Amino acid sequence: MDISLSEFDGFPSQKNVATVMLKQGLSVNDGKVYCGDIEISDSSLGRAAKVDRRVVRATVEKIESSPNLLPIFSKLKCMALLSDVAPDIGCSVIEIIPEDASEPGILADITQVIFIAGISIRQAVVDDRGNKNEARLIAVLDGQLPPVYIPRLRSCRGVKSIILR
Numbered sequence: 001m002d003i004s005l006s007e008f009d010g011f012p013s014q015k016n017v018a019t020v021m022l023k024q025g026l027s028v029n030d031g032k033v034y035c036g037d038i039e040i041s042d043s044s045l046g047r048a049a050k051v052d053r054r055v056v057r058a059t060v061e062k063i064e065s066s067p068n069l070l071p072i073f074s075k076l077k078c079m080a081l082l083s084d085v086a087p088d089i090g091c092s093v094i095e096i097i098p099e100d101a102s103e104p105g106i107l108a109d110i111t112q113v114i115f116i117a118g119i120s121i122r123q124a125v126v127d128d129r130g131n132k133n134e135a136r137l138i139a140v141l142d143g144q145l146p147p148v149y150i151p152r153l154r155s156c157r158g159v160k161s162i163i164l165r
Helices: 012-024 041-048 053-065 084-088 108-114 147-154
Strands: 025-031 031-033 038-040 092-098 121-127 136-139 158-163
Touching: 012 053, 025 053, 031 053, 031 092, 041 053, 053 136, 084 092, 084 136, 108 121, 108 136, 108 147, 108 158, 121 147, 147 158
Parallel strands: none
Antiparallel strands: 025 031, 031 038, 092 136, 092 158, 121 136
16 A cells, blocks of 8 residues: 555645655644644644645645545544553564565564564554555564564564564
């Protein structure tokens, strides 16, 4: 699943705003931008995207007028990712970088190894931010995965590399 932002070709500042919205899970509804139920001002989104608030307004209008973009941007949701606070809550993080994110079974194989190790998964997120070439599986584990299981993870189907945090 790649989300095409080709409607913003020729409008790099608007494309930047749309990319920030995708990365942050910001939705568009009735001409406004939301993070969940919280309305985000054009100025604050503009600062985050390093553009003027008028560019944000033009981006929102383009999204609302597009039959290709509105169905996507109207349904986006933000989500708390626990990976950065994992050490503070007694967890560890394994990040899996796939060879090809479209290959089926990568998540199944990884979770099977973690299950065999007797470790609970607190959160698992496949984060591709609209581009499968940048995909990552981020697994927040309840405790540390014993080192003996690392080679098993590396041998799972589709695994290019592993980052332990």
